[in-house]
Amino acid sequence: MRKIFNFIWVRNRTSLTLLGFLILWQLVVTVFRIREFILPSPLSAILHLFFRQPDANYHWIKNISATLFEILIGFTVTVLLGIMIAVIVSWSQLSRRFFIPLFIFVNSLPIVAIAPIILLWLGYGIYTNVLIAFLVSFFPMVINTTTGLNKVDEDLLDLVRYHRGSKWQVLIKIRFPNSLPYIFSGLKICSTMCVVGVIVGEFVASDKGLGYIIINSQFTLDTPPIFAALIVIAVMGLGLFGLVSLLERIIIPWHGSVNG
Amino acid sequence: MPNTPLISIRGLKKIFTTLTGEKIEALENIALDIYPGEFVSIVGPSGCGKTTLLKILAGLVQKDGGEIKVDKESFDPTREVGFVFQKPLLLDWRKVIDNVLLPIEILKINRASMFGRAQELLELVGLKGFEKAYPNELSGGMQQRVSIARALIHDPKLMLMDEPFGALDALTRERMNLELLRIWREAKKTVLFVTHGIAEAIFLSDRVAVLSARPSTVVTALDIHLSRPRTLNVRTSPEFGKLSMKVYDSLEMV
Ligand SMILES: Nc1ncnc2c1ncn2[C@@H]1O[C@H](COP(=O)(O)OP(=O)(O)O)[C@@H](O)[C@H]1O
Ligand SMILES: [Mg+2]
Numbered sequence: 001m002r003k004i005f006n007f008i009w010v011r012n013r014t015s016l017t018l019l020g021f022l023i024l025w026q027l028v029v030t031v032f033r034i035r036e037f038i039l040p041s042p043l044s045a046i047l048h049l050f051f052r053q054p055d056a057n058y059h060w061i062k063n064i065s066a067t068l069f070e071i072l073i074g075f076t077v078t079v080l081l082g083i084m085i086a087v088i089v090s091w092s093q094l095s096r097r098f099f100i101p102l103f104i105f106v107n108s109l110p111i112v113a114i115a116p117i118i119l120l121w122l123g124y125g126i127y128t129n130v131l132i133a134f135l136v137s138f139f140p141m142v143i144n145t146t147t148g149l150n151k152v153d154e155d156l157l158d159l160v161r162y163h164r165g166s167k168w169q170v171l172i173k174i175r176f177p178n179s180l181p182y183i184f185s186g187l188k189i190c191s192t193m194c195v196v197g198v199i200v201g202e203f204v205a206s207d208k209g210l211g212y213i214i215i216n217s218q219f220t221l222d223t224p225p226i227f228a229a230l231i232v233i234a235v236m237g238l239g240l241f242g243l244v245s246l247l248e249r250i251i252i253p254w255h256g257s258v259n260g
Numbered sequence: 261m262p263n264t265p266l267i268s269i270r271g272l273k274k275i276f277t278t279l280t281g282e283k284i285e286a287l288e289n290i291a292l293d294i295y296p297g298e299f300v301s302i303v304g305p306s307g308c309g310k311t312t313l314l315k316i317l318a319g320l321v322q323k324d325g326g327e328i329k330v331d332k333e334s335f336d337p338t339r340e341v342g343f344v345f346q347k348p349l350l351l352d353w354r355k356v357i358d359n360v361l362l363p364i365e366i367l368k369i370n371r372a373s374m375f376g377r378a379q380e381l382l383e384l385v386g387l388k389g390f391e392k393a394y395p396n397e398l399s400g401g402m403q404q405r406v407s408i409a410r411a412l413i414h415d416p417k418l419m420l421m422d423e424p425f426g427a428l429d430a431l432t433r434e435r436m437n438l439e440l441l442r443i444w445r446e447a448k449k450t451v452l453f454v455t456h457g458i459a460e461a462i463f464l465s466d467r468v469a470v471l472s473a474r475p476s477t478v479v480t481a482l483d484i485h486l487s488r489p490r491t492l493n494v495r496t497s498p499e500f501g502k503l504s505m506k507v508y509d510s511l512e513m514v
Binding site for chain 2: 153155156158159160161162163164165169173174177178180252253254255256
C-alpha cells in the first residue's frame with residue numbers, strides 16, 4: 001500500500017514537471033509575442049481540443065480514440081509477440097545464432113522507408129499502423145526478455161535439474177520469473193516507441209488519428225491543432241509508461257531496484 | 261547394519277576441462293559405500309572435489325569413469341534425493357513458503373496437500389512466522405535454513421548436504437546439528453554430509469570419510485562408535501578427542 005502511495009507521489013512530481021514546462025512555454029509565447037502559426041501558446045493549443053473552430057472540424061474524440069486504440073493494440077501485440085519470440089530465441093544456442101542477426105537487420109531498416117511498402121501490402125487502416133508500431137518497438141522487447149531468460153545463475157537451474165525437471169519447468173519456474181525485471185525495462189522502452197510507431201504509421205498511411213491531424217494541419221498552416229495533437233500524444237506516452245511502472249510495482253515487489 | 265548399500269561407489273573419476281582446455285582431475289578414484297540409515301560425513305581440503313562428488317550422485321555432473329550402484333528396490337534416485345547446496349539458492353521472487361514448496365511443484369505433487377508440511381518444516385528450522393517473507397528480507401543463515409526445509413519437503417530418503425551450516429554462526433550451527441540428528445533419527449534418512457568442521461563431522465556421523473587433495477581418493481573411512489543419541493557434551497569426551505586426532509592425522513598425510 002505504501003509503495004503504491006509513494007508511486008503516486010512520484011507520478012505527481014512528473015505531472016508537476018510537465019505543468020511547469022507548459023507554464024514556461026505559455027510565458028515565452030506571451031512575453032515574446034510569438035505569432036500563432038509559428039508557435040501557439042499551450043493554452044490556445046489545448047483550447048482547440050475543447051472548442052469547435054469556425055473554419056475546421058478536427059473530430060478530436062474520433063481521432064484521439066483511433067490513435068489510442070492503435071497504440072493499445074500495437075503495444076499488446078508487440079509485448080505478447082516479443083515475449084513469445086524471446087522464448088523461442090532463447091530456447092537454444094542455435095535459434096539464438098539464427099534469429100538475433102535477423103532482428104538486428106530488421107531493426108536497422110529505416111521504418112519511414114518501408115512504411116509505404118507496408119501500406120501497399122496491407123492498405124489503409126489499423127493493421128498497417130500496428131505492424132509499423134511492432135517493427136519500431138519489438139527489438140528492445142525481444143532483446144531485454146532474451147537477456148533476462150538467459151541471465152540466470154546456473155546453480156539455480158540445478159534446483160530443477162536434480163529432480164529431473166523438464167526444460168519447460170526450468171522456463172516456467174526459473175527463467176521466466178527471473179526475466180521479469182528485464183521484461184519490465186523492455187516494456188518501458190517499448191511503451192514509448194510504440195506511440196512513435198503508431199504516429200509514424202498515421203503519417204504515412206491513415207485517414208484518421210492524431211498523426212493524420214498533424215499531416216493535414218501542416219498543409220493548411222494551422223499550427224495550434226498540431227501542438228494540441230502533440231500534447232495529447234505526450235500524455236498518452238506518459239500514461240502508458242506510468243501504467244507499466246505501476247504494474248511493475250505490483251507484479252515484482254521482490255525486486256528492489258524499481259525505478260520511476 | 262543392513263548388508264546392501266543404498267549407494268555403492270567404485271573407482272569414481274571426474275576430469276574437468278576448463279575453458280582454456282586445461283584438464284583438472286578432480287576425483288581420481290573414489291570408493292565409498294553408503295548404507296541405508298547411515299550418517300556419513302566427508303571432509304577434505306578445499307577444492308578436492310567434495311561438491312563434485314555430491315553433484316555426480318545427484319545426477320547434476322557426468323562422471324568420467326567408475327560406477328555408482330544404487331539399490332533401486334528401496335530407493336528412487338530421481339525422486340528421493342534432497343540436496344542442500346552450499347549456497348542457499350532461493351528464488352528471489354518466491355516467498356519463503358513457496359520456495360520450500362518448489363520441489364513439490366517440480367515433482368508434480370499436489371501442492372495444497374503439502375502446505376501444512378511446509379509450515380511444519382519451517383517451524384522445525386526455526387522460521388515460524390517467516391512464511392510470507394521474501395528471501396532478500398532474511399539473513400544468510402535464515403536463507404540457508406529455508407533451503408534445508410526445501411530439501412526435506414518431498415521426504416527424501418537420501419540427503420546430500422554440501423557444507424550446509426558453513427555460513428551459520430556457532431550457536432545456530434550447534435542447534436542445527438542437533439535438529440539434523442533428530443530429523444535423521446525420526447525420519448530414518450540416509451545422510452551424506454560434506455563439511456569443513458572435523459568436530460561437526462565426528463559429532464554427527466556414523467562414519468567420516470577423509471578425502472585427499474586433488475586428484476582425490478578416500479584416504480580413510482573412520483567408524484565413529486560414539487553412542488547415540490548424542491548430546492553436545494560428547495565433544496569433550498576422550499574418545500571424541502582421539503577420533504579428532506585420527507581425522508587430523510589422515511588430513512595431514514595428504
Ligand atoms: N564446472 C567445472 N569446470 C571446471 N572445473 C571445475 C568445475 N567444477 C569444479 N571444478 C574444479 O574441480 C575441483 C573440485 O571442485 P569442488 O568439487 O567444488 O571442490 P570442493 O567442493 O571440495 O571444494 C576444483 O579444483 C574446481 O576448480
Ligand atoms: Mg564445495
